[in-house]
Amino acid sequence: MVKVKICGLMDTLSVLTAVDAGADFIGLVFAKSKRRITLEKAKELASIIPSNIKKVGVFVNEKKEVIEEIAEEVGLDYIQLHGDETPDFCAQLSLPIIKAFSVASVEDVEKVKGYPCDYYLLDSPHGKYRGGNGTTFDWSLVKNQAFLKDKMILAGGLTVENVAEAINEVKPIGVDVSSGVETNGVKDTDKIRAFLLAAKKGETNGKI
Numbered sequence: 001m002v003k004v005k006i007c008g009l010m011d012t013l014s015v016l017t018a019v020d021a022g023a024d025f026i027g028l029v030f031a032k033s034k035r036r037i038t039l040e041k042a043k044e045l046a047s048i049i050p051s052n053i054k055k056v057g058v059f060v061n062e063k064k065e066v067i068e069e070i071a072e073e074v075g076l077d078y079i080q081l082h083g084d085e086t087p088d089f090c091a092q093l094s095l096p097i098i099k100a101f102s103v104a105s106v107e108d109v110e111k112v113k114g115y116p117c118d119y120y121l122l123d124s125p126h127g128k129y130r131g132g133n134g135t136t137f138d139w140s141l142v143k144n145q146a147f148l149k150d151k152m153i154l155a156g157g158l159t160v161e162n163v164a165e166a167i168n169e170v171k172p173i174g175v176d177v178s179s180g181v182e183t184n185g186v187k188d189t190d191k192i193r194a195f196l197l198a199a200k201k202g203e204t205n206g207k208i
């Protein structure tokens, strides 16, 4: 079954809803964003996430020492790098890595090759912030690419309305959402449940 990451959670009710509705990854944003949370809040939210659900810390061009200190304090399972981090930088981190890439061209997809990481999060080109902008990209750029198959988390503008279509068309190993489960910029528990239901019903690439 496809894995689902719900990103940018900032409050207890949203976290408990994502946990109850079957999320596989929960993303906590430590980068410049309207969804950025403090270290204290992150520790509080992390403490109510069961260990089978992976806690992902999202960073943009952050120092290795800062990432490692936050990861240790919060108990992160994955580091999501959403900036211009190099393959060398990814290799230096001791935790599992999700590397995010903005996809607007075939060349952008080619850049993914050679990155040492556990998952590639393929996202739309960034807007005001490096992620979480709620826009889709051309999925045809990333489908039928053998080298992406086992590691691809599809992101960018996914919603309850388009997530099943996205899964069927692209066949990623996972999907990620932030804006699509919000109402007026705030996480919406009904949308979190509906998204997880729609995503988990979608087809998979048979690898999970």
Ligand SMILES: O=C(O)c1ccccc1NCC(=O)[C@H](O)[C@H](O)COP(=O)(O)O
Pocket (backbone or CB within 6 Å): 007, 008, 027, 029, 031, 032, 033, 034, 035, 036, 058, 059, 060, 082, 123, 129, 130, 131, 132, 133, 134, 135, 155, 156, 157, 158, 176, 177, 178, 179, 180
């Ligand atoms: O979500 C943010 O505010 C954010 C800010 C800076 C860097 C990354 C950020 N989010 C990372 C994510 O994984 C988002 O879920 C992803 O970009 C998709 O967002 P959306 O298009 O809003 O579903």
